Amino acid sequence: MRWLCFTVGALLSVSTTPAAVGGFELLGTVHAGGRPKAHAVVWLDVANGAGLRPLRQPKKVVLDQRTSTFFPRVLAVQVGTTVDLPNNDRVFHNVFSFHDGKKFDLGLYPVGTVKQVTFDHPGLSRIFCNIHPNMAAYVMAVETPYFSVSDAQGQFTIASVLPGSYTYHAWRSGGADLTGSVVLEAGKPLDIRWP
């Protein structure tokens, strides 16, 4: 019985954990104007869909509201992901997105309240608060599990990438969208550069 449980558990584990996908960890850097660029979104399209990982819903994706600011300022998600938008401020917020991407208006809600939005179409959504005009964030929804947001040093990591040919895309606030083709393999970094 113990062996049966172990075997079933192992099989379930193999069928659900990302580690089963294998691949390597792609490291990369983003530069703009010769300097490392934070908050850039980088994602990979897989040629012919080969080796594409299935939609993997993370446990929780959060776009927080605190100190009258969105954290993080730039969020990348896979299409179909539901994002929590909690109000962790003592003041009310009214989160909305009118212009591109996902359009919604969550209305006024107080501290301790969590509202959710499912980003069910690819593209960029600009998120604002109607009460506090300085609050702004971006949510980029992409149709691939291979995506990342660069950190303060302009570095990013994309896990479980299989070797092969990809089309890469990169977006940053205030910059033109970049796209190109690349052959990726373990140990070969991907450098993204805006002029």
Add this chain to the structure above:
Amino acid sequence: MKRIAIALFVTSVLHASVAYGQPVAVELSQTGGYSTEQVAAVATQLRAFGELAPQRLRFNVEVAWAVRSADDSDVFGAAYPYDGGLQVIEAYGERTFLPGRALFGIKAGRYRTPFGISSASDHAYNGFMRAPLIRYDGYYALSNNFLEQGVDVIVGSPRLSFEASVGVPGDVGHAKRRSGLDTVLRGQAAFGPIIVGVSHIDTRPYQPATFARGHAVFTGIDVRWMRDGVQARGEWIAGRPFDGTTTTGGYADLIVHRPGMGPVSAVLRAEQLSYEAPAPFALTAQRYTAGARIRVIDRLSAEIALVHHTHQLPQRRPTALDVGLTYSLRRD
């Protein structure tokens, strides 16, 4: 206090991206403006804020430097003074608890007087470039430059809360209250898209003690309603700036940002102020504002407002066009 706040601010800037991996950010806003009252202004605002682990202590430090070409108008006086010096506006730490359905929060340090609609982003460069008459330094009411140095406690639930602040004045700008114990009490309730608040302040007058005796005491009601990109809000206050005088007044704002308006938010304001005092010091005024805030590009916004006032305000012209540009940067 100022040195401590600046030291905290510099430390925050230097460690903005490494403080325990928690979200700590620094914002820089550069603003320039011109009014047909022949007043030009420029301002820089720096804000460092975030949360320190593991205590989850949230902090906010805001400093501002601003100067304007003339002081005989209230244009651009929405959120901080234009004294030409570096001013610590806010410097506080706060912690909020949400046990079950309850709310408990405590804030200590230097913070804006929590009377009515009082946060900076409610008044600064959101299309309005002047503080409401009841919130400008010189009109015998309150001021957006009133700051408390003390402790603020909020209890209740997210939709029904009571707030009490006890401290001493730490004001910036021309209207600096005399030293003494301040108390501010506030209750707030939310019903669907409507938020209603009642505030009461007992403080010291900012006018000279030679003629302004007693306490400054005001009570106010504020209402905010928001739905589908349309926000209506307003405040009404009544009280005495010092013994033997009374001030009543308020404003009503309409702020509209509907999907079809793209990057433009339209703003409208109607307001009134009545200061009753022995002649010739009494003051009565109405003012009307129509304006817009336009998000030009992601970091750059423009504000434009047409302002008309009546009666006795010490402005250069009864009608003025104010324009402003704000460029903002943020580093996490």
